[in-house]
Amino acid sequence: MDTLFKNFIDYFSTNQQLTELTKAEICKHLSILNLDKKHVLIKENQRHDFAYFVIKGAARSYYLKDGVEINTWFALENDMLGSLQNFQDKPSRETMEVIENSTLISINLKQIKPLMFSNIEIANFINAIITDYALFLEDKVYFSQMMSSMDRYLILLDKEPELFQRIPLTYIASYIGISRETLSRLRAKKTL
Amino acid sequence: MDTLFKNFIDYFSTNQQLTELTKAEICKHLSILNLDKKHVLIKENQRHDFAYFVIKGAARSYYLKDGVEINTWFALENDMLGSLQNFQDKPSRETMEVIENSTLISINLKQIKPLMFSNIEIANFINAIITDYALFLEDKVYFSQMMSSMDRYLILLDKEPELFQRIPLTYIASYIGISRETLSRLRAKKTL
DNA sequence: CGAGGCCTTGACCGCGGTCAATGCCCGTGG
DNA sequence: CCACGGGCATTGACCGCGGTCAAGGCCTCG
Structure with missing residues (x-):
């Protein structure tokens, strides 16, 4: 095999x-x-x-x-x-x-x-x-309702840091459920 | 059996x-x-x-x-x-x-x-x-991102009219992903 | 008749979306 | 080697949807 x-x-x-x-x-x-x-x-x-x-x-x-x-x-x-x-x-x-x-x-x-x-x-x-797959979707629903956009960003950053090395932020933004511009602002705010 | x-x-x-x-x-x-x-x-x-x-x-x-x-x-x-x-x-x-x-x-x-x-x-x-269950969750994710709150309300009303007879609106509001007050306003707007 | 559950309505405001301009990096071609 | 263009990220200005807080109305049930 x-x-x-x-x-x-x-x-x-x-x-x-x-x-x-x-x-x-x-x-x-x-x-x-x-x-x-x-x-x-x-x-x-x-x-x-x-x-x-x-x-x-x-x-x-x-x-x-x-x-x-x-x-x-x-x-x-x-x-x-x-x-x-x-x-x-x-x-x-x-x-x-x-x-x-x-x-x-x-x-x-x-x-x-x-x-x-x-x-x-x-x-x-x-x-x-x-x-x-069902468990993945459950998480997705749960986090999207339970967490603020900042939390969702931080959690993704923590759990899947590789994504941020390999995937354009423009793509990641819509994955988190926000616009490209908002993600940019979250990132600016976080590093203050 | x-x-x-x-x-x-x-x-x-x-x-x-x-x-x-x-x-x-x-x-x-x-x-x-x-x-x-x-x-x-x-x-x-x-x-x-x-x-x-x-x-x-x-x-x-x-x-x-x-x-x-x-x-x-x-x-x-x-x-x-x-x-x-x-x-x-x-x-x-x-x-x-x-x-x-x-x-x-x-x-x-x-x-x-x-x-x-x-x-x-x-x-x-x-x-x-x-x-x-996975298909249900997929729909849920899809509709929650794809549709406005008004659309989500109208679709639920169309697909599950019984819910509105049997379940308090307060419960339904959070199911659709909005506050009780916002659902109330959607309903008022719809019947204009 | 009074209390509690549920829905509605109003006032206020903040998060995040849209539009537009700017900056930065990098690949390509003159 | 430099200039230009395209892709991507950032930043600012504006504003609308929907959340929160608070008050009021309307049932139903004890």
Whole structure:
């Protein structure tokens, strides 16, 4: 098995031991992609059969609000990127694109999904990914209501300092839920 | 099998056929509760082994922000109520309480969860519930960023008119993400 | 009849959005 | 090697949405 695939599989199988047979089965539906910055992976309002896992590089997910990009997620190394809507065979609400030259694993959802109903390990593997996502969304909702914009900035800075090295502040601002200008002012105020 | 249990099971098994054996297995970990208004089901910051499904009545989930209740979910008939954090064996961030005299199914998470790894139908049954929840959260995030407060009010009014008959506006306001007073003003403006 | 719960309305004000100008860094081409 | 342009961040001026505080109205229930 490709050692890169192994990383991905291990990452979402901390709650169960996968047999070699199952791992091999999953690998059949994975492949490696090398993509340049600005390559678009998933387009808004389109059905799409793949999700991705970042080996090296970075990607983002965003949608348009009145012509302005609102970023909803930045995937760095060992992060998943994909649309649950796509997994449900519905069109993605978001556009996803690579923002650094990157190496990704692509996961063929169309092929893997039916295996949930015949292979219990795969069912729980997928379940782990979805549960992870639900917990991420719960946090997102909670923090966006509970915290002031300054708090959200400071928490992100604390938990994901790498983002600030690699992602333009313009993108990060909309991720936190504020305008570019407001983020700039928060940063100025903080260092007083 | 109790016909009330059947409703619950059917509700989350539209994507697969469950054998009678599995249904019976699930039922072993369900029970019926009749509770009065104001009964607290789950307390903030506590571990808890149960999730709930509303047969008849209503319940809500909320947390405190600076001493003010922020409502995050209203469960009416055929809705789930519970904490994914609890399912992960962590303390719930939210308090959940019954707000009408209600009949609920309680689901013993501690007992059902391990079955995911031995019974594939149960794995997919639970997966359906979690996926449902993730999609709900996705919508919540999307609408809270994408829509103005007026839009959020109108959409909720359109999609869940029953809430407005059964839930105090004070609760609904924080669910939409605005103060009681602002909701009041939106309603006044709308009927001009 | 009085008290408490809930909703509404008014006055005030601060956070953060928009628009516009400026600064800074860096890559490209003359 | 320098000049120009584009991408990104910052700063200032302005203002509107929605939060807070406070008062008042209207049910319902004991």
